[in-house]
Amino acid sequence: xxxxxxxxxxxxxxxxxxxxxxxxxxxxxxxxxxxNTVWQIDPNLxxxxxxxxxxxxxxxxxxxxxxxxxxxxxxxxxxxxxxxxAIHLDTAAENQLCPTGAIKRTYIEDPYFEYSIDETxxxxxxxxxxxxGAFGNGSLYLQVRHDLxxxxxxCAIARVCPSGAFKQVPVDKPYLLRGEQGYVK
Amino acid sequence: xRRMGVKYLYxxxxxxxxxxxxxxxxxxxxxEFETDYYQPQTTTPLPDSQLFNYxxxxxxxxxxxxxxxxxxxxxxxxxxxxxxxxSVLYFGFFRKGCVCSVGSLQNFALALGNSGYxxxxxxxxxxxxxxxFSLFFARSFCSSVCPLGAIQDLLxxxxxxxxxxxSKVLSFxxxxxxxxxxxxxxxxxxxxxxxxxxFINIFRLSGDFNKIIYTGAFLILCxxxxxxxCRFLCPYGVLLGWMSGLSSRHVTxxxxxxxxxxLCENSCPFDAIEKPSPxxxxxxxxxxxxxxxxxxxxxxxxxxxxxxxxxxLDNILARANPTVRLAEQIRLEDEGVVKETTLESRTFRSQExxxxxxxxxxxxxxxxxxxxxxxxxxxxxxxxxxxxxGLSVRRKREDYEPNPQHCFSCGRCWESCPVDRxxxxxxxxxxxx
Numbered sequence: 371x372x373x374x375x376x377x378x379x380x381x382x383x384x385x386x387x388x389x390x391x392x393x394x395x396x397x398x399x400x401x402x403x404x405x406n407t408v409w410q411i412d413p414n415l416x417x418x419x420x421x422x423x424x425x426x427x428x429x430x431x432x433x434x435x436x437x438x439x440x441x442x443x444x445x446x447x448x449x450x451x452x453x454x455x456a457i458h459l460d461t462a463a464e465n466q467l468c469p470t471g472a473i474k475r476t477y478i479e480d481p482y483f484e485y486s487i488d489e490t491x492x493x494x495x496x497x498x499x500x501x502x503g504a505f506g507n508g509s510l511y512l513q514v515r516h517d518l519x520x521x522x523x524x525c526a527i528a529r530v531c532p533s534g535a536f537k538q539v540p541v542d543k544p545y546l547l548r549g550e551q552g553y554v555k
Numbered sequence: 556x557r558r559m560g561v562k563y564l565y566x567x568x569x570x571x572x573x574x575x576x577x578x579x580x581x582x583x584x585x586x587e588f589e590t591d592y593y594q595p596q597t598t599t600p601l602p603d604s605q606l607f608n609y610x611x612x613x614x615x616x617x618x619x620x621x622x623x624x625x626x627x628x629x630x631x632x633x634x635x636x637x638x639x640x641x642s643v644l645y646f647g648f649f650r651k652g653c654v655c656s657v658g659s660l661q662n663f664a665l666a667l668g669n670s671g672y673x674x675x676x677x678x679x680x681x682x683x684x685x686x687x688f689s690l691f692f693a694r695s696f697c698s699s700v701c702p703l704g705a706i707q708d709l710l711x712x713x714x715x716x717x718x719x720x721x722s723k724v725l726s727f728x729x730x731x732x733x734x735x736x737x738x739x740x741x742x743x744x745x746x747x748x749x750x751x752x753x754f755i756n757i758f759r760l761s762g763d764f765n766k767i768i769y770t771g772a773f774l775i776l777c778x779x780x781x782x783x784x785c786r787f788l789c790p791y792g793v794l795l796g797w798m799s800g801l802s803s804r805h806v807t808x809x810x811x812x813x814x815x816x817x818l819c820e821n822s823c824p825f826d827a828i829e830k831p832s833p834x835x836x837x838x839x840x841x842x843x844x845x846x847x848x849x850x851x852x853x854x855x856x857x858x859x860x861x862x863x864x865x866x867x868l869d870n871i872l873a874r875a876n877p878t879v880r881l882a883e884q885i886r887l888e889d890e891g892v893v894k895e896t897t898l899e900s901r902t903f904r905s906q907e908x909x910x911x912x913x914x915x916x917x918x919x920x921x922x923x924x925x926x927x928x929x930x931x932x933x934x935x936x937x938x939x940x941x942x943x944x945g946l947s948v949r950r951k952r953e954d955y956e957p958n959p960q961h962c963f964s965c966g967r968c969w970e971s972c973p974v975d976r977x978x979x980x981x982x983x984x985x986x987x988x
Contacts, residue, residue: 384691395687398663398666406678441585445583479590479592484592486595506583523661524658524749529745533902533906541605547597
């Protein structure tokens, strides 16, 4: 008799808690988004503080520089490619801004050059982004590369990003691109 | 008149500069190429398919069902061991440990506290499902499905036995950790559970020097003390313990009836087996009643005092929030107290937000911390008093039983129980049976 009463009380509590946890789950399901989120950088907020290169939990940061070709002016004098005090506008290492030589420059026709990024070399330091934004069109900018990013629950870079440029975006729109491909003007 | 002219000139210059910024992309228009130059596209490598996220939840449910079957029905320690191994490999090394159920409680708290953050359904599922399972099938999630628990379980080799007083004191830490993690996530001040997760670095096989030292030290600790994170830190374990306490099904040491042989007494490396209560009552009834009475009177006082104390610490606790820290830095710079600027303050000054707006935001967050401090203090006071209360009252227990809240359902105790077991080859050879 006593024992069955005890079991009944347990059943009651169990049902009550199950219902409330279930209700909580239901409330989440109604209020939440269907898609998971991934981390991404808003290029318009980024201030090129260089933390992306050092703060990522991966030993090689998942943040890389990308190039919006249709925003680029294809100039010979490129603020993202050459150092400000470059003596010659050539491919010599001492005249390049990129510390790892990750930007490749190809001659197209006089006087235009195409710039592309070797992402295996890029460390995401944003030196070129700063140079391009200060003088040029801003066609070089940082993005989180999702083939590398582990999508940590708390992004170690987002935690220290001073400008709030790191955002969680829906997984079906994982990039904030510039130019015709993107929707960031 | 001339001054006016200069003023307008400045205004004109200012406007052109602003326009220049607005239309920065038009500085050097894209050339019209004469050769047939093909313009490449910016590549956009995609994240892992969403299917993986669904698979995670699916495998979580399958894993928990199997673990519940092995721990409650078939009593197979080998089955639980195999799930542990698979969980460490899949959830740990393959999926790199994110997002886990332990961490997801912060996402939940963040979604409660910030209307700006919407919780993804799958993260919510990872949070809710183990709680529901524990409510009906005890902590089978902890036994093997949780990658953090599983990796520690695999390292239980020759653990030390902790003095019971020490483990009683240490078992209060998860409540502290839970309380602070929820407070910080609720106020959008960061996810400390993720930040100080000792096992994530081994799952990712990366990390800086300090993190590698931290993880290495913790792994060594796991060999010396069985499941130190689960027992003395895990904040999610607190919630699972509550759920499991309400469950009507638990791991039993004996398959049928206990014969009081005491063989299982030391078989639990986690000190989760409770001994039968001694026969004789060491104190008089009135003394016990008096002690419990005083304790019951003290409980409201303890709750109030700790709530009050933590709510007074609002300014100190709120410094965990980056916005509050930035507002403080800006204020000190404006008042000329500090000379050097920081990266954060310089970035802030290059943006549009004013110092006043920031100070307001900061004050709102501090107010949240004040209320949160009351709640956190009351919660900690209550759990502390309930712990005292639990030490003070005696429950009658006749058999050796796993503690319904703290048992991880790992099944190590089964091996020591001689009831209904076929005699081993050695026993047969000796002719003992």
